[in-house]
Amino acid sequence: MTDAYIYDAARTPRGKGRPDGSLHEVTSLALSARLLNAVKERNNLQGHAVEDVIWGNVTQVKEQGGCLARSVVLASDLDERIPGLSINRFCASGMEAVNLAANQIKGGAGQAYIAGGVEMMGRVGMGSDGAAIAVDPGLAMRSYFVPQGISADIIATEYGISRDDADKLAVESQRRAARAWEEGRFSKSIVPVLDQNGLTILDRDEYMRPGTGMDDLAKLKPAFKEMGEMMPGFDKVAMLKYPHLTHIDHIHHAGNSSGIVDGAAAVLIGNAEFGKAHGLKPRARIRATAKIGTDPTIMLTGPVPVTEKILKDSGMSISDIDLFEVNEAFSSVVLRFMQAFDVDHAKVNVNGGAIAMGHPLGATGAIIIGTLLDELERQDKQIGLATLCIASGMGAATIIERV
Numbered sequence: 055m056t057d058a059y060i061y062d063a064a065r066t067p068r069g070k071g072r073p074d075g076s077l078h079e080v081t082s083l084a085l086s087a088r089l090l091n092a093v094k095e096r097n098n099l100q101g102h103a104v105e106d107v108i109w110g111n112v113t114q115v116k117e118q119g120g121c122l123a124r125s126v127v128l129a130s131d132l133d134e135r136i137p138g139l140s141i142n143r144f145c146a147s148g149m150e151a152v153n154l155a156a157n158q159i160k161g162g163a164g165q166a167y168i169a170g171g172v173e174m175m176g177r178v179g180m181g182s183d184g185a186a187i188a189v190d191p192g193l194a195m196r197s198y199f200v201p202q203g204i205s206a207d208i209i210a211t212e213y214g215i216s217r218d219d220a221d222k223l224a225v226e227s228q229r230r231a232a233r234a235w236e237e238g239r240f241s242k243s244i245v246p247v248l249d250q251n252g253l254t255i256l257d258r259d260e261y262m263r264p265g266t267g268m269d270d271l272a273k274l275k276p277a278f279k280e281m282g283e284m285m286p287g288f289d290k291v292a293m294l295k296y297p298h299l300t301h302i303d304h305i306h307h308a309g310n311s312s313g314i315v316d317g318a319a320a321v322l323i324g325n326a327e328f329g330k331a332h333g334l335k336p337r338a339r340i341r342a343t344a345k346i347g348t349d350p351t352i353m354l355t356g357p358v359p360v361t362e363k364i365l366k367d368s369g370m371s372i373s374d375i376d377l378f379e380v381n382e383a384f385s386s387v388v389l390r391f392m393q394a395f396d397v398d399h400a401k402v403n404v405n406g407g408a409i410a411m412g413h414p415l416g417a418t419g420a421i422i423i424g425t426l427l428d429e430l431e432r433q434d435k436q437i438g439l440a441t442l443c444i445a446s447g448m449g450a451a452t453i454i455e456r457v
Contacts, residue, residue, distance in 0.1 A: 090131075099132075117177065143345070151419070209355060220306065220384075234405035361391070381441070
């Protein structure tokens, strides 16, 4: 089977996902086209250079609807003979785009792809597309549906994760992200967003709150306590599913949960022949990919079983992995991952994560793969694993190895 290599990884800065955010006036189409043009220019791609553009985005309505991927190709400087595929695996959409492209290459279906995703959360509201698991009473009852914030609190309750634990992780995420920007660790990947006159709109993640401390977070009220305890509340639903629980500890709030932001990311993936033909040197090999379904009520534990699966499938152990990127959807997700594998936090999310910089749903999976690669190169390490929890109870993972 043919190897699939990463030749480039790029992303936009993440803007605050609200009307006063710097990217609020930029459409999903325009932001994505800007990024594809950057990948084309950075790698001198001419003509029908890639087989397809696979683009993840979660809320596929309004400007993000109608096979956004194809619209993005047509709005960019890429050859119109390149098609486009929009996909949605919720928070792992960007990663699934990369994994799908890699596996297409491994199977011989084309020499190269651009894969990634976008989410303009300030323009297209999360959940505005509807979701059967939340709005269809039959499915919601059958699956014991609760919102993700409640699921994060269930994880905390089930695995003994305290409010202090969650807040400490959030404070450290902010510290690491600020340090990473100060030291220019993202400079290789960042593509500034420009206006029509070539003036910079945004060249830095703007959601961060450097200097956030435990005292600051202690002032925040639990975000999901009221919806959990209202009558009849989601806590009751959770305890029907997990009768051994006598209560739900509501520990999550805006400060230890991922931020709502706008952003996009892209990865250029190809086989060895593609690299030779275009004079490009591969940066890493996509060694393994995996996805899995999990309990839809607790929902966000997917990084644990999918990591077990990808390690087993690839004949590896957790000790073989030098660095990890575990999406910081909520503090308890990362804390449960480290608890399950006894992984040192020094190896996990070295440059902060979505708590500090935000989680543009359709793009995050591609963002963390690029961040992982940059950090492997910076530290001169070899193997990294990126993973995300996914709505409705799923997990996805990718293992990359520098070459």
